[in-house]
Amino acid sequence: MLKNIMKDDIEHRNNQGFNWFPGHMKKAINQIKENIKKVNIIVEVRDARVPMASGNKAIYNQSGEKPYLIVFNKANLADPASIKLWESWFTEQNESFIFINALDPISIKAIVKRSREILQSHRLKSNANIAEKKQMTMMVLGLPNTGKSTIINKLANRNATKAASKPGQTKQKLWVKADKDLQIIDTPGVMPPRIKEEIHAKWLSAIHAIPDHIITPEDSACFIIKYLLEIRSTDFQKFYELKSLDIDVLTAIEHIGKRRGCLRSGGHFDYEHIYVIILNDFRKGMLGLISFELPPE
Numbered sequence: 398m399l400k401n402i403m404k405d406d407i408e409h410r411n412n413q414g415f416n417w418f419p420g421h422m423k424k425a426i427n428q429i430k431e432n433i434k435k436v437n438i439i440v441e442v443r444d445a446r447v448p449m450a451s452g453n454k455a456i457y458n459q460s461g462e463k464p465y466l467i468v469f470n471k472a473n474l475a476d477p478a479s480i481k482l483w484e485s486w487f488t489e490q491n492e493s494f495i496f497i498n499a500l501d502p503i504s505i506k507a508i509v510k511r512s513r514e515i516l517q518s519h520r521l522k523s524n525a526n527i528a529e530k531k532q533m534t535m536m537v538l539g540l541p542n543t544g545k546s547t548i549i550n551k552l553a554n555r556n557a558t559k560a561a562s563k564p565g566q567t568k569q570k571l572w573v574k575a576d577k578d579l580q581i582i583d584t585p586g587v588m589p590p591r592i593k594e595e596i597h598a599k600w601l602s603a604i605h606a607i608p609d610h611i612i613t614p615e616d617s618a619c620f621i622i623k624y625l626l627e628i629r630s631t632d633f634q635k636f637y638e639l640k641s642l643d644i645d646v647l648t649a650i651e652h653i654g655k656r657r658g659c660l661r662s663g664g665h666f667d668y669e670h671i672y673v674i675i676l677n678d679f680r681k682g683m684l685g686l687i688s689f690e691l692p693p694e
């Protein structure tokens with residue numbers, strides 16, 4: 398406990414890479430390969446707070462020439478200034494993309510509109526004589542917990558597929574009839590086989606695309622606190638009523654512990670409980686609109 402804070406080696410652990418690739422993900426890749434022919438557009442869901450590192454080249458490469466839309470979800474949790482930078486960057490890269498918040502019905506509708514536009518322009522490029530199909534079949538894929546099933550349920554207007562706040566909920570592919578003109582395949586979240594960059598593992602753990610035990614709740618919570626102190630987040634300061642942002646991670650954690658009833662008799666802190674509190678508060682957006690990744694220079 399607290400070994401990392403004490404040594405302050407949060408950023409210096411040797412880089413062996415991280416992986417979390419349970420069996421259902423391997424199966425999912427095969428299901429994606431088998432079913433890709435049956436759809437006319439692929440929608441890759443990423444997290445707006447980590448727009449590149451929440452992508453997965455391994456699944457992107459499955460798409461061949463298929464029309465492709467990248468949906469950056471959870472934009473309601475991301476820093477608006479960072480979203481603007483990414484919008485310009487992805488536009489320069491000629492990428493088809495959209496930033497949305499799956500909990501907002503209006504932004505959800507934009508997925509269908511944008512998908513139809515992409516299909517239409519694809520049709521015109523390949524062979525304008527092919528009649529426009531009203532029926533759209535869509536495969537939704539991406540990293541765990543990015544909001545794929547939530548998006549599908551909103552599009553279908555019912556709880557057609559299980560969505561929950563832990564990564565690894567969807568275990569196999571599922572066809573959902575969203576409306577008479579729209580069929581969607583929900584797929585299990587798939588991780589890249591190895592996350593080489595330690596910082597990416599920390600980002601993905603903070604946004605809960607990988608479960609907490611992979612890099613440990615301690616590392617994940619300490620990383621978040623360190624980051625919020627570094628960017629001098631006033632939302633974070635206000636939420637926990639910190640007098641100053643010029644403090645170290647341990648002081649911040651113990652302050653939070655005191656405020657949230659984690660100081661036990663004898664003056665001991667229940668650190669594990671504090672880490673869980675921090676992770677939950679962050680993931681609910683209580684600590685402000687936070688993005689981790691910025692576009693390449």
Ligand SMILES: Nc1nc2c(ncn2[C@@H]2O[C@H](COP(=O)(O)OP(=O)(O)OP(=O)(O)O)[C@@H](O)[C@H]2O)c(=O)[nH]1
Binds near residue numbers: 471472545560
């Ligand atoms: N704040 C916020 N939460 C969201 C948004 N979209 C989804 N969520 C939440 O994110 C969690 C994960 O959603 P799911 O739809 O189960 O994610 P998934 O991508 O299907 O996850 P797997 O099936 O595990 O790969 C749920 O708690 C959702 O309520 C969003 O735009 N904003």
Ligand SMILES: [Mg+2]
Binds near residue numbers: 546559585
């Ligand atoms: Mg799911």
